Amino acid sequence: MKAKESDHRDLDVIRQVLDVISGEDEISALAEGILSALARELDFADGALFLKDAGVWHAEAVCGAKDAKLFGKEFDNPPVPAGYESIPIMHRGEELGLLAVYFRSGAKPAENIRLLLDTVSILTADAVSMLRKIREEHRVLEEENRKLRDMLAENPGDLIGNCREMKAIYTQIRQAAPSEATVLIRGATGTGKELVAKAIVNLSPRSRKPFVALNCAALPEALVESELFGHEKGAFTGATSRRIGRVEAADGGTLFLDEIGDLPLQTQVKLLRLLQERTFSRVGSNQELHADVRFMAATSRDLEALMKAGKFREDLYYRLNIFPIALPELCRRRSDIILLADNFIARMNRCYHKHVSRISTPAINMLMAYHWPGNVRELENCIERAVLTASDDCIHSYDLPPSLQTGKTSSGERPDPSGAAPFEVMVASYQRELLVSSLKRHHGKPAAAARELGLSSRMIHYYIRKLGITPAWYQQD
Numbered sequence: 001m002k003a004k005e006s007d008h009r010d011l012d013v014i015r016q017v018l019d020v021i022s023g024e025d026e027i028s029a030l031a032e033g034i035l036s037a038l039a040r041e042l043d044f045a046d047g048a049l050f051l052k053d054a055g056v057w058h059a060e061a062v063c064g065a066k067d068a069k070l071f072g073k074e075f076d077n078p079p080v081p082a083g084y085e086s087i088p089i090m091h092r093g094e095e096l097g098l099l100a101v102y103f104r105s106g107a108k109p110a111e112n113i114r115l116l117l118d119t120v121s122i123l124t125a126d127a128v129s130m131l132r133k134i135r136e137e138h139r140v141l142e143e144e145n146r147k148l149r150d151m152l153a154e155n156p157g158d159l160i161g162n163c164r165e166m167k168a169i170y171t172q173i174r175q176a177a178p179s180e181a182t183v184l185i186r187g188a189t190g191t192g193k194e195l196v197a198k199a200i201v202n203l204s205p206r207s208r209k210p211f212v213a214l215n216c217a218a219l220p221e222a223l224v225e226s227e228l229f230g231h232e233k234g235a236f237t238g239a240t241s242r243r244i245g246r247v248e249a250a251d252g253g254t255l256f257l258d259e260i261g262d263l264p265l266q267t268q269v270k271l272l273r274l275l276q277e278r279t280f281s282r283v284g285s286n287q288e289l290h291a292d293v294r295f296m297a298a299t300s301r302d303l304e305a306l307m308k309a310g311k312f313r314e315d316l317y318y319r320l321n322i323f324p325i326a327l328p329e330l331c332r333r334r335s336d337i338i339l340l341a342d343n344f345i346a347r348m349n350r351c352y353h354k355h356v357s358r359i360s361t362p363a364i365n366m367l368m369a370y371h372w373p374g375n376v377r378e379l380e381n382c383i384e385r386a387v388l389t390a391s392d393d394c395i396h397s398y399d400l401p402p403s404l405q406t407g408k409t410s411s412g413e414r415p416d417p418s419g420a421a422p423f424e425v426m427v428a429s430y431q432r433e434l435l436v437s438s439l440k441r442h443h444g445k446p447a448a449a450a451r452e453l454g455l456s457s458r459m460i461h462y463y464i465r466k467l468g469i470t471p472a473w474y475q476q477d
Contacts, residue, residue, distance in 0.1 A: 010116050013041045017120055021127040027051065030131065031060035034124055038101070039063045042113065047101040050078040051089075051128060057098075064102070085109055087117045091125040099124070143208070157199025159192065160343050161336040165328040169196065176323045177203035182275065184320045185298040187327030190377030193298035196325060197256045206294055209253030214246045217259035225267045226283050235284025247280055247291050254294045260320070261301035261312060268313045275319045295320075330372040330379060335475055337367050338440070340376060344383035345395070356390050361432040362397040366404045368473045432467045435460070436474070444475035 020033035031049045039047060046064030050057050057078045059070040070079065080086050080100045085108065089097035099121055103109060109117070156173050159166070176183050177200045185193045194213065201211050219227055226235070230245030247255060257263070263271065274280045275295060279288045297320050306312035330337065338359070345356050359367070363386075372378055386399040397404075434453065442448035450460040464471065 009041055010112065013037060013116060014119065014123070016041070017123055021123060025131065025134075027128060027131050027135075028060050030127055031124075034120065035061040035063055035099075038117075038120065042101070042103075042109075042116075044101045044103045046084075047099070048078075048080075049097065049099050049124075050075075051097040052095060053132075060097075085114075085117070087114075087121045089121045089125045089128070091129045096125050096128050157202055158195055159199055160340050161333060162339065163328075163333040163335050165333050166336065169325060169327065172323075172325050173199050174203065176200055176325070178205070179323075180294055181323045182294075182320055183296045183323045183325060185296065185325045185327065186303075187298075187300065188329050188375055189300045190375035191327040191329060192376055193300075193327060194256065194258060196327065197254075197296045197298065200296065201254050204254070204294070206253050210250050211254050211256065212246045212250035213256040213258060215258045217262040221264045224264055225270065228267065229270065229280050229282055231283035232285045235282070239284070242282075245282065247274065247293060248289070250291075250293045252292050254296060257295070257297045259299055259301070260297040261299040261303055261306055265311070265313065268316050272313065272316045272319060275316070330375040334368060334473055337372075337379065338364060338474075340379055341367060341383050344380050345387060348384050348387040352387060354387050354390065355393055356387050356395055357393045359395045360397065361436045363395050363400060364436060365468070366397050366400055368470070370404050431463060432469065435463055435467065435469055439469070439471050439474045444471040444473065446471050 016037040017034050020030060020037060024030040024033055031051065035047055035049045038044070044064075047062070048059055048070055049061040051060045052058075057075040059073050059075070059078075062071045078098050078100065080098070081102075084100045084102045087099040087101075088095060089099060099117065101117070155161070155166075156170055159170070159173075173196060183197070183200060185196050187193050197213075198211065201207055214227060216224060226239075226243070226245065228245050229247055230243050231239050233239060233242050257271075270280065274291060278291050278293075280291060281288055303312055303317055307314050307317060341359060345359075348354065349356055367379075367382075374381070382401055382404065383395075385401055386395045389399045390396070435449065438449035438452050439446070442452065446460050446464060447457065449455075450457055453460070455463075463469075
């Protein structure tokens with residue numbers, strides 16, 4: 001080929017490559033466009049463009065029947081057959097990819113062709129690097145937007161509740177999340193302590209790092225230290241190999257210690273050292289290891305009483321109690337019970353392929369009247385049972401567990417298996433349904449419900465007293 005024709009072809013190739021670079025915003029489309037332009041102008045038989053991402057090679061684009069089987073696959077190293085011309089794609093000393101082509105003659109390309117391929121590889125490297133940078137910036141922006149939405153949302157994470165107590169908890173979560181402060185979450189069993197910990201992590205800079213949880217009460221005392229810090233081979237009977245602990249597993253992320261009040265005193269000493277110096281040693285080893293972790297702990301026990309009894313170290317308590325969050329029991333947030341129940345119904349419908357859409361008024365009264373010693377977890381279990389036993393689209397009082405059944409609260413529904421009920425009971429049940437539905441829509445305000453139902457103030461208060469309805473249960477704080 002004459003020099004002028006060769007120069008013209010080279011310029012045409014570069015122009016086509018630049019057109020592809022300027023017109024594509026996806027790396028796969030970019031690779032395909034560049035390889036197609038080269039194949040058209042240089043007329044090689046087979047070729048592939050490999051890109052390396054996070055240590056894994058991907059065949060982003062191929063041409064020719066021989067390399068078609070490589071497309072879309074991943075490799076530890078690019079599978080370049082003998083006889084192919086390989087041109088590395090480098091950007092500031094970093095290997096981003098490889099261009100591999102096979103010319104029809106099987107011979108080495110001329111020097112000017114090699115220079116052209118080198119130029120194209122440089123342009124490709126710059127374009128791939130730029131698109132990856134844009135992709136990473138887009139990912140970071142989406143993550144920041146997600147965090148911002150969560151920060152602005154009424155309920156962070158998977159927490160549910162609109163009462164005054166829970167709104168105060170949400171504020172504390174947003175305050176604690178951006179910091180590295182140790183958080184101590186306190187509350188009775190079943191109040192959602194781990195959900196609070198996860199909500200804090202999701203809003204924190206460590207949201208994409210490991211979240212490792214350990215229930216200190218679930219392990220025998222002899223195994224807690226090994227589970228937390230790990231052990232060396234032969235450290236104790238049965239230690240047949242080295243094992244990393246939860247602290248190492250959480251490196252760079254968050255370690256959540258549930259029921260920390262049950263931690264043995266000996267382990268409390270080592271945990272205190274970890275909190276103070278961020279160093280620890282595996283069981284059976286003298287080597288000091290560094291831990292880059294954020295600590296959160298939870299307990300349902302009275303730590304102050306444990307300290308007085310000598311069962312919990314005072315210095316550890318003050319190290320943990322930097323940012324305390326106290327969760328209310330469910331009996332103190334009754335206005336959230338129906339909101340929680342509705343959420344659990346939706347979840348159980350998906351899980352068990354049911355179609356429950358509402359809770360009857362007598363069942364609501366039973367839910368509101370119960371004292372819930374097991375808190376939100378007990379309510380979730382109660383609703384799960386009710387959804388499973390419901391025979392239609394409504395949860396009735398007789399679908400609820402025996403622990404909630406009382407003569408007073410269940411007396412409005414199905415007194416016998418046939419479902420027959422006295423006329424007066426049926427009328428009272430329907431009146432209750434109407435009143436409660438209206439009170440729920442108007443956040444427990446009798447005056448607004450009276451206007452909607454066309455009742456006078458005297459009449460609605462009469463029915464409220466007669467039917468045993470408590471408007472305060474339906475108020476939104």
